[in-house]
Amino acid sequence: MSIDTKRHIHEMSRLExxxxxxxxxxxxxxxxxxxxxxxxxxxxxxxxxxREHNNGHSVRSLTLEHYPGMTEKSLAKxxxxxxxxxxxxxxxxxHRIGELTIGEQIVFVxxxxxxxxxxxxxxxxIMDYLKVAAPFWKKEGxxxxxxxxxxxxxxxxxxxxxxxxxx
Amino acid sequence: MIKVVFFAALREQLACSELSISSDDINTVAxxxxxxxxxxxxWQPILGHGSLLSAVxxxxxxxxxxxxxxxxxxxxxxxxxx
Numbered sequence: 706m707s708i709d710t711k712r713h714i715h716e717m718s719r720l721e722x723x724x725x726x727x728x729x730x731x732x733x734x735x736x737x738x739x740x741x742x743x744x745x746x747x748x749x750x751x752x753x754x755x756r757e758h759n760n761g762h763s764v765r766s767l768t769l770e771h772y773p774g775m776t777e778k779s780l781a782k783x784x785x786x787x788x789x790x791x792x793x794x795x796x797x798x799x800h801r802i803g804e805l806t807i808g809e810q811i812v813f814v815x816x817x818x819x820x821x822x823x824x825x826x827x828x829x830x831i832m833d834y835l836k837v838a839a840p841f842w843k844k845e846g847x848x849x850x851x852x853x854x855x856x857x858x859x860x861x862x863x864x865x866x867x868x869x870x871x872x
Numbered sequence: 873m874i875k876v877v878f879f880a881a882l883r884e885q886l887a888c889s890e891l892s893i894s895s896d897d898i899n900t901v902a903x904x905x906x907x908x909x910x911x912x913x914x915w916q917p918i919l920g921h922g923s924l925l926s927a928v929x930x931x932x933x934x935x936x937x938x939x940x941x942x943x944x945x946x947x948x949x950x951x952x953x954x
Binding site: 775839840842 | 877932
């Protein structure tokens with residue numbers, strides 16, 4: 706791979722991936738996916754939010770830790786794989802880190818394509834792989850019978866099953 | 873030297889986020905794990921947990937993956953993002 710190609714890929718990844726502690730605007734992200742983009746008729750977006758209840762207990766907050774460097778690299782690999790499988794236009798992946806409260810947005814995946822099938826499939830693929838391969842970890846602040854505590858979330862078997870079905 | 877980093881619940885259990893070990897006699901990720909357990913006997917039950925994932929230079933790899941001087945090796949629990 707030439708240095709120019711590598712630089713181009715690096716530049717693309719920087720635009721497509723954002724790991725940030727601040728919130729994002731769905732409207733702004735959709736506008737960026739659509740701006741000067743007359744070729745793509747389909748825009749599929751997914752937004753993940755902090756739930757009030759998880760496994761039957763009440764969640765007060767969520768803290769997200771990640772592995773800087775590997776996070777961006779793994780997300781870039783997932784997007785590259787999605788581009789190999791489907792004919793897609795623009796991609797944007799945003800993942801928040803730090804402390805979040807109920808109802809806050811955690812993750813955004815936006816994909817455009819000429820026709821809807823590619824954008825739908827690629828969006829779900831990116832989300833499924835992000836769940837099992839991108840180095841993020843959630844720690845929940847829970848309130849059980851008036852007692853507050855913190856605990857790391859366990860990985861779900863159903864998430865690895867969802868990712869394996871794409872193989 | 874080899875840089876070793878830990879994350880999330882594992883980082884808390886070991887009370888360590890980062891350390892360096894000599895690259896002597898280290899060929900694979902499994903060797904790194906074994907060396908860490910030799911240096912800290914109390915880490916053995918924690919690092920011996922089968923569900924732990926490993927990465928070399930920011931790529932998810934198996935324990936058979938090769939490790940060379942200057943590499944960054946990471947150990948962490950299954951990921952829970954998204």
